[in-house]
Amino acid sequence: MSTENQVRQILQDIEQVMRDLKLWQAMPPEAEAFDSVEPFSVDTMSSEQWLQWVLIPRMYALLDAETALPTRFAVTPYFEVALPDAVRLLATLQRLDDLLNIED
Numbered sequence: 001m002s003t004e005n006q007v008r009q010i011l012q013d014i015e016q017v018m019r020d021l022k023l024w025q026a027m028p029p030e031a032e033a034f035d036s037v038e039p040f041s042v043d044t045m046s047s048e049q050w051l052q053w054v055l056i057p058r059m060y061a062l063l064d065a066e067t068a069l070p071t072r073f074a075v076t077p078y079f080e081v082a083l084p085d086a087v088r089l090l091a092t093l094q095r096l097d098d099l100l101n102i103e104d
Contacts, residue, residue, distance in 0.1 A: 003069065004063055007063060007069060007096070008060075010095050010096045011056055011060065011096075013092050014056065014092050014093065014096070015052075017086075017089045017092050018048065018051070018052065018089065021088070021089060023048040023052075023089070024048075025052060028049075028053050029044065029049050029053060033045050033049070034053075040082075041054060047082035048083070051075075055075065069100055071100065071101070071102040072100075072101060072102075073101050074097050074101060075096070075097060076094045076097045079093055
């Protein structure tokens, strides 16, 4: 399976785990929340909002545009602090980190 297909599958898995854990939200944050310049939009969004409304759509946009995927990637450490009890989500995020964290 290509890296791109693996990323798509992991993104789908992340969404499913978030739904299972009742972290998936029906409504996006207010438009101003997307103007944050802080990492993970920590000043304007919860961690699960950032994951759902920023990271996942950006990753799909890269895939759809057939643009190079990031090669130094690590979101799991943030979520280990933000959502330490979400073990299944952390494991799924780690799969994405492992796939994309490619050494030069």
